[in-house]
Amino acid sequence: MLSPDLRSNRPRYRIGHAPFIGQESRPERRSRPVTDPFAEAADDPGGRRALKTTLAFFLHWWYLITALTYQENVSERFLPKAAAAAAIAFPEGDVTDMDISIRDAVADDFEIVVALDDGSKKDDKPGYWRGIFEHYVYENNPDRIFLVAEKAGTVVGFIVGEVRAWEFGSPPCGWVFAVTVTPEVRELGIGMRMFDEIGRRLKKMGVTTLRTMVDLDNKRALSFFRGIGMRSGRYIELEKHLLND
Amino acid sequence: MKLNKASLLALIAVMELAAEPERQLSTSDIAEKYDISTHHLAKVMRNLVHEGVVQAMRGVGGGYRFAGNVNRTTLLDIIKLFETLESELDLPHWGKAADPVVSELQSITTEIDTLTKAILDTITLATALKNTKLRGEDA
Numbered sequence: 219m220l221s222p223d224l225r226s227n228r229p230r231y232r233i234g235h236a237p238f239i240g241q242e243s244r245p246e247r248r249s250r251p252v253t254d255p256f257a258e259a260a261d262d263p264g265g266r267r268a269l270k271t272t273l274a275f276f277l278h279w280w281y282l283i284t285a286l287t288y289q290e291n292v293s294e295r296f297l298p299k300a301a302a303a304a305a306i307a308f309p310e311g312d313v314t315d316m317d318i319s320i321r322d323a324v325a326d327d328f329e330i331v332v333a334l335d336d337g338s339k340k341d342d343k344p345g346y347w348r349g350i351f352e353h354y355v356y357e358n359n360p361d362r363i364f365l366v367a368e369k370a371g372t373v374v375g376f377i378v379g380e381v382r383a384w385e386f387g388s389p390p391c392g393w394v395f396a397v398t399v400t401p402e403v404r405e406l407g408i409g410m411r412m413f414d415e416i417g418r419r420l421k422k423m424g425v426t427t428l429r430t431m432v433d434l435d436n437k438r439a440l441s442f443f444r445g446i447g448m449r450s451g452r453y454i455e456l457e458k459h460l461l462n463d
Numbered sequence: 464m465k466l467n468k469a470s471l472l473a474l475i476a477v478m479e480l481a482a483e484p485e486r487q488l489s490t491s492d493i494a495e496k497y498d499i500s501t502h503h504l505a506k507v508m509r510n511l512v513h514e515g516v517v518q519a520m521r522g523v524g525g526g527y528r529f530a531g532n533v534n535r536t537t538l539l540d541i542i543k544l545f546e547t548l549e550s551e552l553d554l555p556h557w558g559k560a561a562d563p564v565v566s567e568l569q570s571i572t573t574e575i576d577t578l579t580k581a582i583l584d585t586i587t588l589a590t591a592l593k594n595t596k597l598r599g600e601d602a
């Protein structure tokens with residue numbers, strides 16, 4: 219049987235295309251039973267229960283009306299986690315409407331980049347990124363590109379790549395060796411926007427092929443690279459474990 | 464690698480239906496378009512309904528509709544409903560498992576299978592359909 223995640227035809231939410239009340243794609247809303255306060259009043263001469271139910275009745279509608287009125291509230295309650303977080307972070311507009319800007323990384327981005335590089339098992343993450351900033355940001359080497367994606371002054375992703383020539387006997391080509399988007403705003407097209415921009419710049423430098431390497435178990439990253447049009451390439455990675463003598 | 468017939472028919476039907484999730488198509492609509500056996504496809508469609516990948520719609524003109532999630536369902540998810548993807552070189556009954564020849568051959572088939580799965584399990588229907596569309600535009 220197909221797992222529930224595969225069965226639910228959950229659309230990928232883009233900001234601005236988020237499903238709101240009335241659209242059939244929204245997840246099931248947990249509705250509370252609406253009691254009719256007036257029907258119950260007859261056997262409640264003191265009216266206390268009627269008062270309580272009336273209050274509950276109004277609270278119920280207040281809940282619904284608030285949900286309808288505020289996009290953030292709707293998003294929080296009815297959208298999946300990632301889309302809800304994104305809707306809160308970017309209350310208006312559409313990621314695809316240039317709401318996200320892509321720019322060259324600067325020294326001040328160091329800490330946020332280290333923080334974004336979350337899942338990595340690097341021993342010395344700050345040390346690793348200091349080295350990368352050294353060569354890809356401070357040196358101003360035109361063959362090396364370090365971009366960040368920014369929304370409202372907050373860096374939400376980065377991508378790093380460069381031109382490599384005659385490595386493995388290959389004519390110059392572009393390499394992307396790191397790309398990350400903060401989990402709250404994944405699957406909204408930001409990775410693709412950064413990839414398009416680095417691709418555009420690398421192409422301007424004269425390369426016609428882009429390469430990358432991904433851990434076999436990183437299904438999300440592999441799906442991402444395939445989703446943006448990459449395929450297995452001409453070079454096969456081989457490895458050998460070096461045994462102790 | 465050779466996919467079995469049922470997997471192939473399922474991939475064709477699912478891609479055809481997922482390309483336009485609102486559209487309903489009958490078994491013969493799909494069979495005619497791809498020149499395949501209606502009988503064989505009907506069996507595959509029943510399986511896909513059972514697995515919740517497609518929905519059988521009732522009523523006049525009722526056909527099948529895609530019921531999965533194009534952004535999450537991979538080619539392997541569909542294939543796995545019809546076969547376990549094991550390399551044809553899999554030799555479980557030849558000699559002892561510990562035999563070095565057998566285990567060397569098995570380790571090679573494992574390498575092949577791992578790569579095959581890594582490809583088929585990272586191509587979502589959305590990605591395959593996007594590429595299909597690009598091919599259509601190029602043609």
Ligand SMILES: CC(C)(COP(=O)(O)OP(=O)(O)OC[C@H]1O[C@@H](n2cnc3c(N)ncnc32)[C@H](O)[C@@H]1OP(=O)(O)O)[C@@H](O)C(=O)NCCC(=O)NCCS
Binds near residue numbers: 405411
């Ligand atoms: C990989 C990563 C950068 C993708 O960023 P993203 O902003 O979520 O990706 P996008 O929204 O731009 O997705 C672009 C395409 O990739 C595919 N895709 C992205 N995430 C996917 C997922 N989880 N499952 C299936 N396909 C996916 C889709 O085809 C999508 O196209 P669509 O929007 O037209 O459907 C992000 O998931 C991430 O930061 N992962 C952790 C870090 C990492 O592993 N990096 C790679 C190794 S350096």
